[in-house]
Amino acid sequence: MLADFSYSIMSQQELFPDSAQQGPASDERRSRSRLGLVITGVVGGSLVALYAVAAPFVAPALRKVCLPFVPATTAQVQNVLKVLQSRSGTLVDIGSGDGRIVIAAAKCGFQASGLELNPWLVWYSRYKAWREGVHRSTSFYISDLWKASFAQYSNVVIFGVPQMMDQLELKLANELPSSAKVVACRFPFPTWVPESTEGEGIDTVWVYDAKTFQSALNSGKTRNTSLENKPNPHK
Ligand SMILES: C[S@@+](CC[C@H](N)C(=O)[O-])C[C@H]1O[C@@H](n2cnc3c(N)ncnc32)[C@H](O)[C@@H]1O
16 A cells, blocks of 8 residues: 555656756746746737737728728718608618618618628627617628628618729619619719719719619610629629
8 A cells, every 4th residue: 555655656756847846946937837828828819819800801801802991971971861861761781881871871760781791890880779779770780792682672872992883783783673772972883874962072972763773774775784694703
């Protein structure tokens, strides 16, 4: 029995020679290595968290068409609301950013939705809508605009970039009901003829009537290209 016990002590000392050394020097070595582990954990964790937050903001720049997060100005939001003041029903902001247009539209009585690729912006928009008391009349979806259908919306708002507007023209012309209105912020659609404009400079918005651009598409006045035949350039 005694022999077994001394064998076990020997094995411990052989396996963990550090633990056999006592005294302030080894205590200090141990606490330094613990501190090293904590610092490595904190730095590693911070880098992972930074990556998780930053990646969705950087990802749009890596796509063929770069549509970064640039929030609408206050004047731009006011112009959107002004041109839609006689309208009601459903509204979607395509690429809704921090949700400012959706929330402002909900306050004017619309059942307003936002489609947004960046999950952080969607979570922030939901929080903001709740804080401003319009969570019941707003919905925010983490979604790629090129994979979504807009068939259910009677009012569409888009603050896009020129490189995507021709492809979006085709998608919206094919999907929207003929009663729909489309509002383009800052950059107009390339072939549609607007029924009105509001504001100036970077705050300009253009209003398009679906009946007009769909009949132009059907009569061949604009390109009559089916989306199904076109490769999606936005991947
Ligand atoms: C110019 S910002 C407009 C933000 C907002 N509509 C506003 O006016 O304040 C464009 C937004 O579209 C988002 N976005 C980029 N590519 C997207 C995609 N494929 N599908 C959905 N949203 C996208 C970006 O993350 C960005 O928030």
